[in-house]
Every structure is written in structure tokens, then in C-alpha cells.
Amino acid sequence: MRTGEASTAVALHDATVAFRLADARLYTAVEQARLAVADGEFVAIVGPTGCGKSTLLNVAAGLLTPASGTVRIFDAPLTGLNREAGYLFQADALFPWKTAIDNVAIGLEIAGAPRTHALQRAQGWLESVGLGGFANRYPHMLSGGQRKRVGLAQVLIRDPKILLMDEPFGPLDAQTRQIIGNLLLQLWTADRKAVLFVTHDLEEAIALADRVVIMSAGPSSRIIGDWTVALPRPRDNFEIRLTHEFHALHREIWAVLRDEVMKGYAQAGEAVG
């Protein structure tokens, strides 16, 4: 825990986001979202598919402007892009024409760092994510999990104060998820950033986060639950899941989430029919 800092890294106040559909109707994805992430806090967002988790991250990143409500970053209103944030996107976002090391170094290079220095730092970051030997590979020569780790290094090298992660381990198998989750925990423990972490995996959310936030099924999705995870740190992503406290909390949150997941499926079916 940091001492003497009580500032809020990300604060959404009654943020409502609507999309204009092709037929000119408005689709309200997220309604009156109220969410605060303290500096150094790890918050996980869980919700049924299509409820607006990515939308919420895009708002925090400044890529989307809410129709109403306010976004404050470190207590200042957000205008334009969120310069304090690093964003690990849900979809692959590495530059396919750059090698792994160039992909990682680019954030420093565009900020004006000399190339040799940037490459040196990038190599260091590749090593921290366990890919020191893959510096000269192009993204298509990496596995899905390796690409995600390069993406993580690409974001972290800029040392953002806020880390936005959208299902970063989404397409990976269970074992790889746990390993990379542990890696993330280690990196985060070394230098506590404010983290907003989207996942559809409730177990993962509880194992990693300080707080778990549940969103209701869309449209007009709302934040319907907010649990503090009082499990001790440092944690191990594998072992924490075996504890009694973990199971108790999981059961409690799942009771709420399950209904929303079912609703989410039902509504998606109606929208199609």
C-alpha cells in the first residue's frame, strides 16, 4: 500500500454511453456507470458478454466520450485521450510489420528516446515477460499467449500510471492464463499501478483483484455489484484459488452474476429473433 496518497486514478460518475446504430436508432450500452479506482488499486470488471465492459474501458481511455456523466483521471476531468493510461486491447493490436522488440520499443521512440536506448529497455521488458529470445520475431511468428505478453511489455514500457486491460488472457488456455496471471501479479506488485481489468472469468477476477465489479446484462447495462476481495497479498494465482475464503467469495458473487449471464443470453436471443 502507498502511504499518503488517497487520490482516485479513474472516476466515472454516472457515465452513460450510447451508440448510433445503422438504422439511426440509439443503443444505450452502458447506463449511469459509477466506478472509482483508487491509485494503486486493482479492480476487475466481470459481466456477461456484450454488457459493455470494453465500452467502459474505452471511456476510461478517452477513446469514447460518454453521452452524459463525467470521467475524471487523477481528479482532473478527462478531455481527449487519457495520457496517464496504458491500454491492452481485447483484440490483437501489435504492429504486424514490426518485430517484437520494435513493437515494445515504439512507445519510447515516439516519445523521443534514442533508438539504442529504447531497444535496450525493450529487450529488458521482453525478458521480464519471458520472451528475451523472441526479440526478432514478427507477431505472426508468435503464439497467441506470446503476442499478449509482447502487448503487455509494449504498454508497460511507457510506465503508465493507469493500466487498462481488456480480457488480456481471453483466447488462452487455462494453464497459460494462470501463468501469465501470475506474471501480471508479480509485475504489478513491483510497482503498483491502478488497474482496471476486464475478464469474463470470475475466478481470475477474484484471484487477481482488490475489488470485483459486476455489470448487468445489456442493453443499458449498469454496475450492480462491488465486492472487496480481502484475500492477503502477495498472492499466488494458483494457490489462492484453493483457499476457503476464495470459495466463499466466489459463491457469493456467482449467485448474482449467474442471473445476469442467463439474462444476457436471453436478450441476445431476442435481439436476433
Add this chain to the structure above:
Amino acid sequence: MSRVTLLALQVLVAVVVLGLWQFFASVPVFGKMLLPPFFFSNPVDVAKQIVAWFVSGVIWKHLLITLWESILAFAIGSVGGVLVGFWFARQPRVAQVFDPYVKMVNALPRVVLAPIFTLWLGLGIWSKVALGVTLVFFVVFFNVYQGVKETNATLVDNARMLGMSERQLVRHVFWPSALSWMFSSLHTSVGFAVVGAVVGEYLGSAAGLGYLIQQAEGVFDVAGVFAGMFVLSAFVILIDLGVTLVERRLLVWKPKLAEHGG
């Protein structure tokens, strides 16, 4: 199929076709020549003509001229296509204004432009280059325009979140994307450059492979026509091979299309 078998079969096809051609052009069947030499010549004469061209060295001049015209047409057309395609993709309003005219010019069969280019630019290489440019330009232009317009939105968002300014975005995202689209149409555009050059020569010139073929046709020298066609095919295949090599070096970052085992 192993490589050796494949090669053997490919050679066999050539041998059979040439053999049949030679046979029916020199041996009468039921008192009638199926491939009269006046219309079809025969492989031996064609080969003799090709050898004669290379021995005397006259062919080099024509090959060089055609090569030079193709290179110029490709270079000018590509640079123009990339720049205009890029500009249109980044300035949708400009693209909207010019859209009908681009479509109009592209719909025009380029052959009809050849006499005008000859009129404007004379019988030298530039009228051929101009014809090639009108072909290459549109291939590259459409590819780059489409490619840049459809640059992956997540990639652009990522670049902006990493702190890129508009200029850096162009340099690190849109520009590589435009070039990759240009290179993906490399075979087509190089092919069109050669087509432009040869058709231009054919329609009026004093040198080049197209001129050679046209001259032979003028005097009903069928062996000469076929010889010209063979040299032209070999020329195009060599250029295409060169393009493949360049492509391999420049597009290392692109996933290879699944290659079929054989």
C-alpha cells in the same frame, strides 16, 4: 508428387506439344499438311530465329528498351498510385469529389489512349511508358486506397494510446500499411507495366519486343512472330521471378499463405 517427377512431367508436356507441332508442320497426313508452315511455322525454325537473334545480338537492344519502359512505367505508376491513394484515403472529401472521374478514367480501355500518347509524346519510349503508367497507377491506387482506409481500427487506437501524434501515426501505421498493400499487388502491377510497354510498341514504335513481333507480322514471318512471343514469355517469367524475390525480402513480416505439401 516429388519435385523431380513434377519437373519431368512439366518437361514432358513441352516435348509432346513441340513434337506434335513439328510433326504436323512437316509430315503430311493423308496427303495434307495439318499445320501449314506458312501459318504455323515450326519449332525448329522458331528456335533458329531465336538463336539467330541472340547470336547476332539484335535482340538485346529490344529487350533493354522493353525492360526500361516497363521499369519506368512501374516506378512512375506506383509512386503516383501510392501517393494519390494515400492522399484520398486520408482525405475522404477529396476522394468523394474525384470519385466519379477516377471511375470514368479507369473504365476506359487503355488501348484507345495509345494513339493519343504517340501524338503527344512521339514514337520514343515515353508514349509506351505513359500507357504502362495508366495501367499500373490504377492497380496500385485502388489497393493502397482501400488498404489505408481499412487499416485496422484497433491498431490505430493502440498507436494513439501509445502516444503517437498524427504525423507519427502516418509514419508508423498508415504508411507501412499503404506500402504493404502496394507490395501485395506487385505481381499484377509489374505485369501491367510490361503489357503497357509491349502494347505501346506494337501499336507504333521503332524498337522493343512489341515492335519486333509487329515487324514480323508485317512481312508474314510467322517464325519471327512465334520467336518474339517466346522471348516475351521468358522475359515476363524472369521479371516475375525477380518480383517474387523482392517480395520475400520486403514482406518478411507477413504470414505466408498456407503452402500445400507436395
